[in-house]
Amino acid sequence: MGPRAIAAPSASGVLPVWSLAADLEEMDRYGIDTALTSISAPGLLLGDERSTVKLVRECNEFAAGMARAHPRRFGTFAALPLPYVAASLSEITYAFDELAASGISLMTNVAGKYLGDPEFVPVLQALDARSAVVFVHPTVCAAPPCDPDLSASTLEFPFDTTRTIVSLIANRRHLEFPAIRFIFCHAGGATPALAGRVAKQLARTPAIRARGDVDVFAALRGMYYDTAGHFDAATLDALLAIAPLEHVLFGTDYPFVPSVGPAVEAVQQLPDDRRRMIFAANAAALFPQFPAAGTGTSG
Numbered sequence: 001m002g003p004r005a006i007a008a009p010s011a012s013g014v015l016p017v018w019s020l021a022a023d024l025e026e027m028d029r030y031g032i033d034t035a036l037t038s039i040s041a042p043g044l045l046l047g048d049e050r051s052t053v054k055l056v057r058e059c060n061e062f063a064a065g066m067a068r069a070h071p072r073r074f075g076t077f078a079a080l081p082l083p084y085v086a087a088s089l090s091e092i093t094y095a096f097d098e099l100a101a102s103g104i105s106l107m108t109n110v111a112g113k114y115l116g117d118p119e120f121v122p123v124l125q126a127l128d129a130r131s132a133v134v135f136v137h138p139t140v141c142a143a144p145p146c147d148p149d150l151s152a153s154t155l156e157f158p159f160d161t162t163r164t165i166v167s168l169i170a171n172r173r174h175l176e177f178p179a180i181r182f183i184f185c186h187a188g189g190a191t192p193a194l195a196g197r198v199a200k201q202l203a204r205t206p207a208i209r210a211r212g213d214v215d216v217f218a219a220l221r222g223m224y225y226d227t228a229g230h231f232d233a234a235t236l237d238a239l240l241a242i243a244p245l246e247h248v249l250f251g252t253d254y255p256f257v258p259s260v261g262p263a264v265e266a267v268q269q270l271p272d273d274r275r276r277m278i279f280a281a282n283a284a285a286l287f288p289q290f291p292a293a294g295t296g297t298s299g
Contacts, residue, residue: 016255030264038077038105041139049084056081064099075102077135082110103133108164112142116167128177135183161189169219186229192238226251231266
């Protein structure tokens with residue numbers, strides 16, 4: 001893990017410059033009261049368990065330190081050292097009980113396995129027991145891009161988000177662990193466009209039907225989605241075809257975008273009722289521990 005690996009999935013291929021002072025200045029400039037920080041792609045998986053666990057703990061403690069120093073300005077989604085399940089269970093306990101994490105952040109896939117995979121059931125069980133908020137960020141998938149000059153963030157990210165959503169639904173994890181509140185980035189990726197097709201195909205697949213009945217659209221309505229990325233009224237309309245407005249949250253992708261300004265301006269263009277809910281009311285309902293009026297996720 002290093003600057004080149006962290007920057008590789010982004011369109012620019014350049015690692016953004018970040019500082020706490022610049023982050024707070026950006027939040028003040030655009031009226032963001034509270035930011036929930038998380039680990040972005042490519043995640044924290046290193047070559048062995050010991051190194052991965054160590055890096056995850058260091059990142060979680062750094063983020064928790066920000067939240068302690070600025071309790072009204074920052075919350076944190078703690079990372080987990082997946083695919084190491086036992087270590088991840090320990091980190092869940094530490095993150096919530098010692099670091100007061102606001103939730104947990106996961107990648108859409110871990111070494112090619114998606115979140116509905118049976119390997120991750122003990123982790124989902126532990127998160128369900130805590131009624132955890134789980135923020136899911138896309139990462140590089142196993143398939144190569146359709147053009148070698150395209151970044152993973154161009155197409156693979158939105159499709160990987162859809163892959164992991166379908167993995168959860170097809171394996172009925174949303175029914176098995178109903179207390180988890182999942183948040184998916186970038187308006188659910190390609191999910192709004194593919195939801196109808198997925199519902200029909202799952203219903204036609206004998207092996208999926210054998211797992212039990214599943215209502216794809218009911219599952220999607222129970223999930224949450226943020227507005228990070230290229231967001232506009234048309235994108236919101238597509239998202240609202242599968243999800244209630246109350247489940248749409250403001251997101252930024254900062255600092256992998258140079259400014260949160262475009263993200264703010266995109267939501268400001270919406271009608272007043274939608275703008276108020278996305279900027280503040282929906283996040284306040286999901287994160288009542290923050291007294292601030294508005295909350296946004298940050299990549």
